[in-house]
Amino acid sequence: MNTVLRQFGSYLARYLTRPRDNYEQFSVLNKEQLDQTLEPGDLLLVEGNSRVSTAIKYLTQSTWSHVCMYVGPGEDGAGLLVEADVVEGVIRSPLSKYIGFNVRVCRAVKPLCIRTAADPTRAICSTLIAQAFQSIRYPILPQSVRVCRGDAPAHCDDVLLESTHFSHFTPRDFDLSPYFEIVKPTIKGNFDYRKIRWFE
Numbered sequence: 001m002n003t004v005l006r007q008f009g010s011y012l013a014r015y016l017t018r019p020r021d022n023y024e025q026f027s028v029l030n031k032e033q034l035d036q037t038l039e040p041g042d043l044l045l046v047e048g049n050s051r052v053s054t055a056i057k058y059l060t061q062s063t064w065s066h067v068c069m070y071v072g073p074g075e076d077g078a079g080l081l082v083e084a085d086v087v088e089g090v091i092r093s094p095l096s097k098y099i100g101f102n103v104r105v106c107r108a109v110k111p112l113c114i115r116t117a118a119d120p121t122r123a124i125c126s127t128l129i130a131q132a133f134q135s136i137r138y139p140i141l142p143q144s145v146r147v148c149r150g151d152a153p154a155h156c157d158d159v160l161l162e163s164t165h166f167s168h169f170t171p172r173d174f175d176l177s178p179y180f181e182i183v184k185p186t187i188k189g190n191f192d193y194r195k196i197r198w199f200e
Contacts, residue, residue, distance in 0.1 A: 014087055023049035027102040029185055034095060035079060037105060037185040040072040041112045043129060043174050044081065044095075047102035052086060062172035064104065067125050069116065069132065070095065082116045084128040090116075105183040106174045108138060126173065130166035139179045140169060 038044075046066040047057070053065035068083035071092075079095030116132045130140055142161035174180055 010087070018051065019049045025100065025102060029103060031096060031099045033185040034099070034103075034105075037183060037188060038070045038079060038095070039107065039110070040070060041108060041110065042070045042183070043106040043108075043180065044068050044070060044098060045104040045106060045171055045175055046098050049101070056170070060170040060172050062170065062175070063102070064171040064175060067129050067171040067174055068093070068098075069129055071116075082128075084125045086124075090128060104175060105185065106177075106180040107183050108133070108180055112136065112138065126169040126171050127167050129174070130169040134163055134166050137163075140164070140177050141173050 044067070045064040046068070047053070047063050048065040056065040057063065066083070068081040071080050071082050074080045074094075081093045081095055081097070082090070083093055084090050085093075113136060116128065133140055139161060140163075142163055145160050145162045147158040147160055175182070
């Protein structure tokens with residue numbers, strides 16, 4: 001019975017992750033811009049084009065259905081990402097996998113020293129990334145907790161931050177977090193809107 005359930009689960013995961021035909025691209029980022037902009041530890045938020053991506057975007061009321069972490073260039077010089085895949089678990093993927101997708105780059109304050117070890121059979125994308133950042137106590141969307149000393153309300157001056165469990169995060173939380181910078185490759189460097197060539 002377990003074998004049948006495993007096979008059905010695997011079939012369902014492959015079905016839900018197949019690309020859909022009606023994907024609307026609004027991002028104008030290309031591979032060269034991402035290669036020049038991304039730094040190790042940067043997060044890439046992705047608007048996916050699969051059935052499961054559509055469900056995630058609907059349930060989280062967000063543009064973003066996936067998040068992965070850029071880890072730098074591989075031996076061949078091509079950029080690499082670490083991500084949690086519904087079918088394959090925690091994997092290393094080429095940056096080129098998301099060229100042509102709508103993406104956003106989120107950057108934490110450096111320096112970071114993050115380990116991305118996780119259970120490859122259980123992690124989902126935002127859980128994997130949240131667990132990595134929480135392992136070094138980097139804030140994502142912490143809650144404020146007022147700490148009192150003694151019984152008097154006047155002694156409730158200290159406000160501390162409390163982490164949310166890493167399993168409760170979605171891709172949009174990294175976009176909303178005040179602790180991550182939104183990096184826009186098209187306007188970094190010597191951007192001059194007057195040099196844009198418009199179709200008339």
